Every structure is written in C-alpha cells, then in structure tokens.
Amino acid sequence: MFANLPQPILVNEVVTRDGFQSEPAFVPTETKIELVNALAQLGLNKIEVTSFVSPRAVPNLRDAEDVMRAITRDTDTTYVALVPNEKGCARALELAVDEINLVMSVSESHNLANMRMTCEQSLDQFARIADMSAGTPMRLNGSLATAFGCPFEGNQEQDRVLRFVDAYLERSLHSITLADTTGMAVPNQVFELCQAVRQRWPELEVTLHFHNTRGLGLSNVLASLAAGMNQFDASLGGLGGCPFAPGATGNICTEDLVHMLDEMGLETGADLNGLLHQSQQLGVIVDHDLPGQISxxxxxSLTRPLPESVQQLMQNGRT
Amino acid sequence: MFANLPQPILVNEVVTRDGFQSEPAFVPTETKIELVNALAQLGLNKIEVTSFVSPRAVPNLRDAEDVMRAITRDTDTTYVALVPNEKGCARALELAVDEINLVMSVSESHNLANMRMTCEQSLDQFARIADMSAGTPMRLNGSLATAFGCPFEGNQEQDRVLRFVDAYLERSLHSITLADTTGMAVPNQVFELCQAVRQRWPELEVTLHFHNTRGLGLSNVLASLAAGMNQFDASLGGLGGCPFAPGATGNICTEDLVHMLDEMGLETGADLNGLLHQSQQLGVIVDHDLPGQISxxxxxSLTRPLPESVQQLMQNGRT
Known part of the structure; x- marks a missing residue:
C-alpha cells in the first residue's frame, strides 16, 4: 500500500480564496497581499489567490484585481484565480493570471444552487472561455464539484464524473480537480474514482480537493496517494468551506497535510515551520480559532523535555 | 488496497474510562451506569467501563466498584476495567470483570512518568497479576503505550515493540493493544508495525488504540485495516486523552469511526444513530463541545432538501 507512492507531492494553497471568501469579516487588501507573498516563499505548488466573481456575490473578494496586481509573482509558483464566467475570464486575462479555475458541479441540482446554471450551460460557457483564452499562456483548470457526493442528491455515478472529465478535455481544459465540496468522500470511493481516472488518462494533471467535514480529509488523501495521485488543494489553518453547501466546513489544513506527508517520508518541498508561522498569523488575522491541529x-518530531521527577527516577535507577 | 479488508470490524468503547478520567468535573455514578447500559445496546464489542486505580490518582473514577457492580451485564459485550497493579486486579476479580487491561509504555521514560515503574518492573507485575487470575475466567489484555512514538524520546524501534509483545505473551496475557498514546502515529509506520505483528502472530487478538491529536486518527485506522487489523478502541464524541501526556487530546471518535466503516461498506454491528444520540447526551453530561464531527x-447519507429556488429553476428547465 505504501511501497510505491508518487513523489513529489504538490500542495496547492487556497486560503486567500476558499478561506477568506466565507469569513464574517473582510480581510484588508494589504493583509491578503502580504499573506500571498509570504506563502509563495514556502515551497507551495500553486496559490489560488482570489476569485473574479461579482463583488456583490462575494464581497470579501471585491479587491480581486488589487490583490492580483500587487502581489510579487514568484516564478516557481503558479498563481490561480477562480473564474465563474466570461467576464471573470476577461479580468484574469488582463492581469495575466497563470491559471484560472472553472467550476461546475457534477450534480445538476448543486450546480443550479451554486452557479445558477445547468451543467450543459456550464460546459457551453467553458467552451467560450477556452476560445477567449486560446493563444494566451493562461492555463485552464476545471473543477468537478460534488464529485464524491451531493448534499441534495447523494452519491454521483462514477460514469457521470468520467463523462464530465471527457467533456472538460473536449473543451480544451488543461487539467482537472476532483472536488469533495461538502466533505462526503470516503476512502474506498476515492481510491476507485482516482484509479479509474488515472487508468483512463495516465498523463492528465489531476488535483484532489478534500474537505474535512466528516473527519476524513487526510484519510482521503491517503486513498488518493495509493491510487497514484500527487496533487492536493489545502487551506492554511483549515480555513474555509463552501458558503452554498449546507453543513460544509473546512478544507483540509495545509500544515496538517504537509506534516503527514513529511512524516511519511514523502517529499513536498513545502516548509512546515514556515506554514506553522503563517497559520499563527492567520489566527490573528481572522481572530478566531482554526481547525488545524498541528499548530x-x-x-x-518535536519531543518535549523529560519531567524533572522522571529524570530523578531514571538517575535513581542507574545508581 | 481496499479489496480484502477484514470483516467484521470490532469497536471497543472507552469513553467512561479514558474519556471521563480527565474531565474537569466528576460525572455522577448514576450517569455513568446509565451510559454504560445504553452503550451495551448499540452493538459494541467491548466497553472499558472504569479503572481500578487509586481514588487519589484518578478521583473521577473513585466510584469504580459502584459502577461495575450496578451495570447490567449484557452477555454479548465484554466489560473491561483498566488495572494498574495487583490491588486493582484483586478488585477486578472480586467483581468478576470479563477482562482487565494492563498498561506499560514501550518507552522507558514514559513508563516512569505514567506508571512510576521501569518496564522491567511493569513486566514483573504483569506476571504476578497473571498468577493471581490464573484459573479464573478473567481475560488479560496488555496495552503497549507509546508504541508509535514517545513524547519525550520520539520514535520507538519496531524491534523493541515486538520484543515487548513477546514478553506479554510469555506472561500469559491473552491479547494486546498497540496504543498511540499521544497521537504520534503516521499511516505508513502503522501499516509496517501492524504487518510485522500480524505476520509473526497471525492468530493473536490485536486492538489498535489511536488518538486524533495530529488529525491522523482515522488515517491510521485505514492503514491498520489494510494490514489486516480488525479491532479498534474509540471514545464517544472523541472525548478523552492521557492526562500524563503533554499535548495529548482526544481518542478517535466512536461515531466518526463507525460512520467511516459503514460508508466504506464494512460491517461493524454498531448502531450509528444510537451512538449519535448518546453522543448528544454526552455533550449535555460534560457540558462542553466534543471533537466528534459526524454529530x-x-x-x-443524510441528504438535505433541495432549496426552493433550485426546485423552481429545475422546474423551469423542464417546461
């Protein structure tokens, strides 16, 4: 099971988008810029910086342009923005974002609830966005939300997920994310879907996006690794959750993920101590407790000094 | 990885011992009795009811005899008591406890801190306890605490753990528990140790006792399952943690464990809805938030009604 895990494991940070979008308070633009710049120094693969949505829909990210314009663009990091429509794509192109993330729910009802569109309408829009960005260096990633279950409809057929991966690739998307939007994934299901995707598209770049709603986030990472997957979204401190998904809480926590991978001897390139420092800063920024546990x-590996009474007992034993 | 998992999975409940022992407030004897009786109706394998320790050391369990005497002994359930010494064994024998749980830390310094004895002294005591209980129907389980790491010394050599399993069996203990006392276990380490134990003692009854201190409790269950293990300790609501282990928090949560196993299609015989009900009662008893997530x-599997606005959109789509 653990003999041939893929390496290195790529960790994508989503806190300034998925985390901040649903916070009760607006995080100041300057704070967001500082955090993105600090995170870019910590060996992460991608940073989903913000979302080019309507400021009315997500007021917390109304400063998307300001943030994207002001950050220092580290050449080793892929800077991503979530984009819900052509207007968002135009804004992303203007700012030369490295990659945009397009989202459709596998579940028809969840897509209607979240995007106010049918799946067919979402796919048509992806095609138009692909046309708009053709010939530019901007990459297109497509997320399949509710891929492991919908809070309204329950389980989604694996065939339906695979058909939509096909539909994404037909529309010239470069990579996909299988997203467990409301934390419904269980490990054997994850293993099976990941294996099916890997078998059919061995070279496709695939990211797994898990929520820890039901305590299974890192178990699902483990199942994905066993199926050969090597790229994961995570949020500093475990901040975040989909505001349209009832009961959804918390992306998997970046530093808890990196800690697990480090201690399993898997290379990530990420700086755990740096992440822990930023997570502590984040607690100050949002001014509430965070679900992450390593912080x-x-x-x-951080052992503690032996209590003095035990030191004495050990010395007595020796004499 | 998930093709040949063992079934059924046995779930042992430890909340009235491991959970209540470190609560700030004493839980009334009558409440403990009611909870044990209620839990025995929910398809659990064992219930670790209490601990026959000194009332000065663990005042919260000073009613050990009263609880053990008053509970209704369901014949399908194994009732366990933790026992730290011969005096505790005598009390357990008097009350005809089904099984006693003996504990030694694999780490010398942790055993000194926790039990005020060297490992050699602990093993000598186990031999005397085995003599005391020989010829009675009382079973002896031996826990290997800090089997996956010590908060003072760090990693424990796998050979050292295996040597102590040997030492337990030489002293006529019937079964063992590999305990991750302070939540240091990581999945590949768990898989390797479980596999080594399973290979050397294919018929030995082995329980895994994990804490969720670093978010890896259920991931470690998964790794154990993959290595053929089929018995796990857990605590209702995730209550508990070793009072002598710095930073230790929370056993894995019974209802979160059963939920994962149920949803993976693995048989436990445990009643998830009943557990969720008892977990809610437990929140009232201890009067604080519990770490469990399914509650x-x-x-x-509990899908939610479609929002009315989405129902309208779907109807419009059809007309």
Missing part, C-alpha cells in the same frame, strides 16, 4: 499539538 | 455534520 496546536506541534509536529510529532 | 455536527450528520452522516454523509
């Missing part, structure tokens, strides 16, 4: 318990 | 998010 509270410390890494397992 | 907040609901089982994944």
């Amino acid at each position: 509270k318990a410390g890494p397992r | 907040k998010a609901g089982p994944r």
